[in-house]
Amino acid sequence: xxxxxxxxxxxxxxxxxxxxxxxxxxxxxxxxxxxxxxxxxxxxxxxxxxxxxxxxxxxxxxxxxxxxxxxxxxxxxxxxxxxxxxxxxxxxxxxxxxxxxxxxxxxxxxxxxxxxxxxxxxxxxxxxxxxxxxxxxxxxxxxxxxxxxxxxxxxxxxxxxxxxx
Amino acid sequence: xxxxxxxxxxxxxxxxxxxxxxxxxxxxxxxxxxxxxxxxxxxxxxxxxxxxxxxxxxxxxxxxxxxxxxxxxxxxxxxxxxxxxxxxxxxxxxxxxxxxxxxxxxxxxxxxxxxxxxxxxxxxxxxxxxxxxxxxxxxxxxxxxxxxxxxxxxxxxxxxxxxxx
Numbered sequence: 001x002x003x004x005x006x007x008x009x010x011x012x013x014x015x016x017x018x019x020x021x022x023x024x025x026x027x028x029x030x031x032x033x034x035x036x037x038x039x040x041x042x043x044x045x046x047x048x049x050x051x052x053x054x055x056x057x058x059x060x061x062x063x064x065x066x067x068x069x070x071x072x073x074x075x076x077x078x079x080x081x082x083x084x085x086x087x088x089x090x091x092x093x094x095x096x097x098x099x100x101x102x103x104x105x106x107x108x109x110x111x112x113x114x115x116x117x118x119x120x121x122x123x124x125x126x127x128x129x130x131x132x133x134x135x136x137x138x139x140x141x142x143x144x145x146x147x148x149x150x151x152x153x154x155x156x157x158x159x160x161x162x163x164x165x
Numbered sequence: 166x167x168x169x170x171x172x173x174x175x176x177x178x179x180x181x182x183x184x185x186x187x188x189x190x191x192x193x194x195x196x197x198x199x200x201x202x203x204x205x206x207x208x209x210x211x212x213x214x215x216x217x218x219x220x221x222x223x224x225x226x227x228x229x230x231x232x233x234x235x236x237x238x239x240x241x242x243x244x245x246x247x248x249x250x251x252x253x254x255x256x257x258x259x260x261x262x263x264x265x266x267x268x269x270x271x272x273x274x275x276x277x278x279x280x281x282x283x284x285x286x287x288x289x290x291x292x293x294x295x296x297x298x299x300x301x302x303x304x305x306x307x308x309x310x311x312x313x314x315x316x317x318x319x320x321x322x323x324x325x326x327x328x329x330x
Contacts, residue, residue: 038203038204038209038211038224039203039204039206039209039211041204043253044203044204044253044254044255046203046204046211057222057240059203059250059253061252061253071249071253073246073249073250075222075240075242077240081238084236084238085224085238087226088208088209088224088226088236089209090209
């Protein structure tokens with residue numbers, strides 16, 4: 001096993017809708033992501049992800065009451081393992097491009113979705129503390145932190161293009 | 166990560182009930198196992214196991230039609246990771262002692278269950294091919310290969326002591 005990467009902790013993240021594609025010219029990196037779920041239960045989500053040439057297995061617990069933090073455990077796996085495990089996943093594999101954008105001291109991960117979630121773009125910023133402040137770029141829209149329908153696990157079974165507007 | 170162990174393949178196993186405790190004196194090893202499930206869906210079981218001082222994360226696919234083979238992916242994780250992930254598991258953690266018994270050229274894994282599954286003892290033997298023959302010890306009872314109620318994932322939600330006899 002090379003590139004062994006692993007984390008096991010509480011993630012603090014805020015999530016926003018994105019109102020323009022201006023972020024694309026500011027991105028320092030973009031990566032294709034294909035991901036599926038072995039469990040979409042909100043108390044124990046199990047995700048298989050192929051991110052460029054890397055594979056990851058990620059397990060998330062329930063969100064805290066304010067929706068800001070969530071137990072997250074992640075382990076890097078090989079591309080082949082990820083491909084094998086994606087075959088076992090529930091229907092509704094998610095296909096997106098992740099743009100990474102540095103805004104002052106923070107990195108925003110902006111996901112542009114395709115397929116059944118086409119039209120949806122969301123940005124997430126990871127914080128060290130729940131009260132941490134950060135600069136909001138112009139393209140950042142409404143906050144949707146903790147809104148379950150924007151969880152990728154939910155977008156898998158109830159995709160954006162099927163929502164009643 | 167030390168003791169990195171990993172497998173990803175098709176497992177061929179036959180499973181039997183055990184009719185006496187004679188196997189205990191023949192065992193060359195016994196290990197306490199505590200395990201829980203993040204998913205008990207038969208198409209995609211996700212298991213967290215603490216086996217002695219080692220942790221394992223195991224993902225199994227659906228069984229073949231004859232119940233003999235099943236896709237299985239397993240990765241060793243630390244004891245602490247296993248303990249953290251066990252907290253996320255569904256109710257019905259399984260507690261058992263695994264005895265390993267060598268019978269001629271094969272190793273039988275004999276699981277004696279406790280708690281809500283007390284009274285149940287099952288033996289499994291792993292084969293290289295579905296048609297492979299093996300010596301059956303005297304303590305081996307009825308074959309239950311492919312019987313879903315004997316899957317540990319099912320014993321977790323529908324334990325042995327609650328079965329109608």
